[in-house]
Amino acid sequence: MLLSGPSAAAPKRRVELIHGEDGMATLVADLPVEVASSIYARLDHTARKLRSAGETRTLDQLRADILTDTLLSGTGLPPGPKADIHVYVDLTTLAGLNTEPAELAGHGPIPAWLAHQIAHQPGSTWRRIITDPATGAPVDAGRQRYRPPAVTDDFVRVRDRECRHPGCRRPAQFGDLDHAHPHAQHGTTNATNLVGYCRRHHRTKHTPTWHHHLCPHTGQLTLTTPTGATFTSNPEPLHEPRTT
Numbered sequence: 001m002l003l004s005g006p007s008a009a010a011p012k013r014r015v016e017l018i019h020g021e022d023g024m025a026t027l028v029a030d031l032p033v034e035v036a037s038s039i040y041a042r043l044d045h046t047a048r049k050l051r052s053a054g055e056t057r058t059l060d061q062l063r064a065d066i067l068t069d070t071l072l073s074g075t076g077l078p079p080g081p082k083a084d085i086h087v088y089v090d091l092t093t094l095a096g097l098n099t100e101p102a103e104l105a106g107h108g109p110i111p112a113w114l115a116h117q118i119a120h121q122p123g124s125t126w127r128r129i130i131t132d133p134a135t136g137a138p139v140d141a142g143r144q145r146y147r148p149p150a151v152t153d154d155f156v157r158v159r160d161r162e163c164r165h166p167g168c169r170r171p172a173q174f175g176d177l178d179h180a181h182p183h184a185q186h187g188t189t190n191a192t193n194l195v196g197y198c199r200r201h202h203r204t205k206h207t208p209t210w211h212h213h214l215c216p217h218t219g220q221l222t223l224t225t226p227t228g229a230t231f232t233s234n235p236e237p238l239h240e241p242r243t244t
Contacts, residue, residue, distance in 0.1 A: 012030055013030055013031050013032065014030050015027065015028070015029045015030075016028045016030075032114075033107050034085055034104065034110075034114070034118050037085045037104060037106060038085050040063075041084065041085060043063045043077075044063060046062075046066050046077055046078065047059050047062035047066060050062055050066075085104065086104070086105040087102055087104050087105075087110070087115050087118055088103045088104075088129075089102035089103075089119070091155065093112050093115065093116075094115065094116060094191075095152075095155060095159075095190070096112075096116060096191060096192035096216050097191075097217060097218065097219060098112070098217070099112045099113075102114075102115035120190065125145040125146065125147060126145065126146045126147075126148060126151050127141065127145050127146070128141075128142040128144075128146070129141050149189065152190055152191055152194065153177060155191050156172075156177055156195070156196055157172040157173050157177070157196055159191070159219060160172045160196035160235060161235070161236060163197050163198040164195050164196055164197060164201075164221050164233050165197060165198070165201035165223070166231040166233065168198055170198035172196035174198070175196055175198040175202070176198070176199060176202045177196055177197075180193050180194070180195050180212055180213065180214035181214075191219075192214070192216035192217075193214060193216065195214055195221060207226075209225075209226040210223070210224070210225065211223070211224040218234065219234065219235045220232055220233070220234045221233050221234075
């Protein structure tokens with residue numbers, strides 16, 4: 001996925017200069033892992049292009065020189081797309097339905113909240129990977145990339161299947177998506193806060209004295225009617241869990 005900006009949740013970030021011997025020093029930057037990985041990937045990509053064009057400097061030397069030129073003169077890195085970093089994360093984790101860790105290629109496990117934050121940054125793109133349910137091994141990697149809003153829309157409609165209003169069987173693909181916690185009140189536009197309704201029950205949701213609550217972890221929807229009666233609904237699993 002493409003990285004667009006640094007994580008806001010990294011209070012320990014800093015740059016440190018450590019003086020060494022023989023006229024050398026070490027410049028250390030403690031950065032969010034996704035930012036550091038993206039910077040290194042960009043330096044490495046440019047260095048390898050120079051090596052393939054006949055440069056005699058080593059890759060280590062080229063990466064160091066490109067970094068120096070970029071910081072001191074702005075000429076080290078050519079204009080171009082931002083570097084790719086690959087984050088492997090289960091869709092249910094990405095939707096906020098569990099807290100299983102994701103994995104950042106070249107680094108290892110990262111917490112679910114960080115994977116979610118990276119995935120929803122402006123400019124990030126997602127790719128669908130189909131796995132063997134018995135082994136977890138990838139069997140297909142989709143060529144198309146998706147912007148998060150498009151993937152979220154698809155996921156919520158698949159998760160809900162039908163209008164979530166009690167007793168309504170209108171298919172979700174023919175209805176609307178609405179924020180459980182209103183967007184105007186800082187409700188987020190992601191699978192933990194979106195619900196599928198048919199057009200009629202979408203309007204009903206906004207009628208005064210109707211109350212809707214969506215559990216961000218399970219997707220359970222609780223509706224309270226004007227008379228105080230409550231109804232709950234849960235997304236149906238697509239298949240029975242496989243335990244062997």
